[in-house]
Amino acid sequence: MRVLLVEDDPALRLGVARALQAEGWQVDAVTDGEFALAATATEQYDAAVLDLGLPRRGGFEVLRHWRTHGQDLAVLILTASDELPNRLRGLNEGADDYLPKPFEPEELIARLRAITRRRRGNSSNLLVVGALSFNTDSRELRCREERLPLSPREAALVELLMASPGTAVPKSRIISAMSSWESNFSANAVEIYILKLRRKLAVAGVTIVTVRGVGYALEAQ
Incomplete structure (x- = not known):
C-alpha cells in the first residue's frame, strides 16, 4: 500500500512515516497542502494521513479538492482539535475517519487498515483465493x-492481487503501490517479484496469469 503523509510537524511526520514503513507500506511525506495536491496530481495513493492545520492550504481545502476532482484514496484526518464541529465537517467533506492528537501509532495503523478495507468493500482482514489466505493485519x-514466508514487498504484491482475484491488476498500479519517492520500483522489478511469487503460490494451485498489455491476475485452479 502506498500512503501519502501530510504533516507539517517534523518530529511527528518522521515518527508516523517510520511506523507506516515498518508495516511494509510505501510512504511519501509532504509538509503542506500545496505539496499534497501536487503529489496526488502525479502519483497514485491508496490512502492519505492528512493533518488539518497545514501551511499554504489547510487540510479541509485539500480534502475538498481531492473529492471534487475524483480522488478516491482513503483519507484519515489528524488534528489537535477533537471538537465535534471539526469532526463532522471532516467526515462531511469526504474523510473516511478522524484521529485526534496525541495518538498511538498502533491506533493510526489499525484505522488505516480498516478504512482501506472498507474502500475495497471488504470488512474482513482476511483475503481468500482457493487454498490461499492472506491476513492484511499480520501480513501472513x-x-x-x-x-x-514473504518479504514485505512480496506481501504488498500478494495483497494487491488477492484483493481482486480473477481481475487484471495493471502493471502501472503495481509499480505505483510498491514505489515511493525514495525507492522507485521498475517494471523489470515487478516481473522478478511475479516470478518469485509464481513459484511460492504453485503449492496452493494458484496461478498468476499475465494479461498481455495490462498486467497480472490471480486465478485458482
Missing part, C-alpha cells in the same frame, strides 16, 4: 495451515 500468507 497461508496455504491451508502452512505459512508461506
